[in-house]
Amino acid sequence: MEAVDQFFAMGGYARFVWPAFGVAVVVMGGLLAESLLTYRKRQRELKSAEGRRR
C-alpha cells in the first residue's frame, strides 16, 4: 500500500500533476464524446431522410 500512496503523492506535487492529467481527460474526452454523438445523430437523420425518399 505504501508504494501506491507514494505513487499518488507524486513527490508532493499531487495537487498539480493529477489536475493536469484530469483536464486532459476532460478536454479530450469531451471532444471525443461531442464528435461521436454528432456523428451518430447525423447517421440516424440521414437514414430516416433517405428512407422517406423511397
Next chain:
Amino acid sequence: MLRLANPNRFMQWSAKLLPGCAIGTAMLLGLGTWLALFVSPADYQQGDAVRIMYVHVPAAWMASFVYAIMALASAVALIWRHPLADIAAQQSAPLGAGFTLLCLVSGSLWGEPMWGTWWVWDARLTSVLVLFFLYLGYIALINAFDDPSRGARAGAILALVGVVNLPIIKFSVDWWNTLHQPASVFRLGTPTIAASMLWPLLIMALGFTLFFVTLLLLRMRSALMAARLRALRLQESQAA
C-alpha cells in the same frame, strides 16, 4: 490527391481509415500515459511535477500545428474553392481550441509549483492566449452569417491573417525575456532533454496527433452528412 478530395471518395477512404486510426490513437495514448506516469524518471530539480510536461508539451505543439492545418485548408478553400477544404478548416477549429485550452491550463498548473505563479503576462503565455481567442473568434465568425459560404470565406481570411501569431509563439521565448524556458526538442543541434523523457514525450505527441486526425476525419464525415441532409430536405420541400 484531387480525386481523393472528392466528397464521395472522401467518405469511402475515411471509412476505411477510421478504425485503424482509432485503435492506433488508443494504443499510443495508453502507452504514452503509462510511460509518463510509471516509467519516466522524476526530474532532479522538478521532481514529479515534470510529468505535467507529457500533457502540456504535446498540447502546445498541437495548438500551433492544428492552427497551421486550419490556415492551410483555408488557403486551399480561398484559392481553389474546394468544399472539402472549408469543411476541414471548420472542423479543425474546435479541436485546436481544445488543445490550446489544455496547454494553457496544464501550463498554469506547472507554473505555480515551478515559477511560483499561475500566470504571467509575458510573450509566450500571452501569444498562446491570443491563439486561443483566434480559434474562438474563428468559430464565432463562421457561424455569424446567414449564408454559410460567406461565413466560410470570412473565417478563412481570419485564419490566414492569424498565421502571423504562429512564429510569434515559436520565437517568443528567444525574442523576449520570459519565465518560459526555450525550446528543448525542436532546436538546432541535439535536444536538451534526456532520452528517458524524450521517448515518452514523442509517443505522447504522436498519440495526440493521431487523436486529432481521427476526430478530424470523424467530424468531416459528420459535416458532409449534414450537407447531404440539407440537400435532401431542400428537394423534399420543393417536391411538396
